[in-house]
Amino acid sequence: DTGVSQNPRHKITKRGQNVTFRCDPISEHNRLYWYRQTLGQGPEFLTYFQNEAQLEKSRLLSDRFSAERPKGSFSTLEIQRTEQGDSAMYLCASVFQSSTDTQYFGPGTRLTVL
Amino acid sequence: AQKITQTQPGMFVQEKEAVTLDCTYDTSDPSYGLFWYKQPSSGEMIFLIYQGSYDQQNATEGRYSLNFQKARKSANLVISASQLGDSAMYFCAMREGHTGNQFYFGTGTSLTVIP
Numbered sequence: 001d002t003g004v005s006q007n008p009r010h011k012i013t014k015r016g017q018n019v020t021f022r023c024d025p026i027s028e029h030n031r032l033y034w035y036r037q038t039l040g041q042g043p044e045f046l047t048y049f050q051n052e053a054q055l056e057k058s059r060l061l062s063d064r065f066s067a068e069r070p071k072g073s074f075s076t077l078e079i080q081r082t083e084q085g086d087s088a089m090y091l092c093a094s095v096f097q098s099s100t101d102t103q104y105f106g107p108g109t110r111l112t113v114l
Numbered sequence: 115a116q117k118i119t120q121t122q123p124g125m126f127v128q129e130k131e132a133v134t135l136d137c138t139y140d141t142s143d144p145s146y147g148l149f150w151y152k153q154p155s156s157g158e159m160i161f162l163i164y165q166g167s168y169d170q171q172n173a174t175e176g177r178y179s180l181n182f183q184k185a186r187k188s189a190n191l192v193i194s195a196s197q198l199g200d201s202a203m204y205f206c207a208m209r210e211g212h213t214g215n216q217f218y219f220g221t222g223t224s225l226t227v228i229p
Binding site: 048 | 216
């Protein structure tokens with residue numbers, strides 16, 4: 001399978017716990033994006049990487065959120081001290097920089113905070 | 115102001131008929147890209163079709179076509195010969211700039227294909 005993969009697919013955690021999600025992009029794609037999607041809404045931009053550099057972060061990304069992309073390959077998104085409002089689908093997308101910059105999405109990680 | 119507006123929360127279409135899903139956008143950048151994605155109940159966003167702001171022709175990909183009206187800032191998706199498997203959420207999205215950093219998504223339209 002050469003698409004974008006995300007793990008885990010589902011995560012249930014208790015309020016106050018830390019969680020970490022992983023995204024493996026398509027291998028030749030140099031850009032990687034994280035989004036959050038709540039029920040009935042479109043994806044909302046969180047942050048993006050060009051290779052290993054984190055170039056932009058949304059104001060939605062509070063201090064409890066951190067993302068990394070060591071070596072410009074896979075990326076992790078960590079949420080510390082989770083809150084019930086963090087419950088959402090977290091989507092990762094990768095882009096091969098081109099004239100269209102089409103984003104290709106992974107299956108997402110659904111987080112439920114109890 | 116919303117960057118992407120999808121005014122149809124839900125649509126129904128008879129199998130084998132065509133359906134149009136509306137999308138309007140807001141940007142002052144002369145260079146932008148417009149995308150449509152399909153999201154089935156499984157959650158994965160599937161890329162369907164792309165239209166660049168400088169493209170002269172409307173984009174087509176199989177049964178999908180994009181009705182691009184630049185002056186009206188609309189980018190409607192037309193699905194021809196609807197199939198039961200087309201039932202899903204559909205999102206319109208925009209990338210601003212030649213290689214813009216952010217994508218903006220609409221709130222989506224839920225399409226149900228009736229047998």
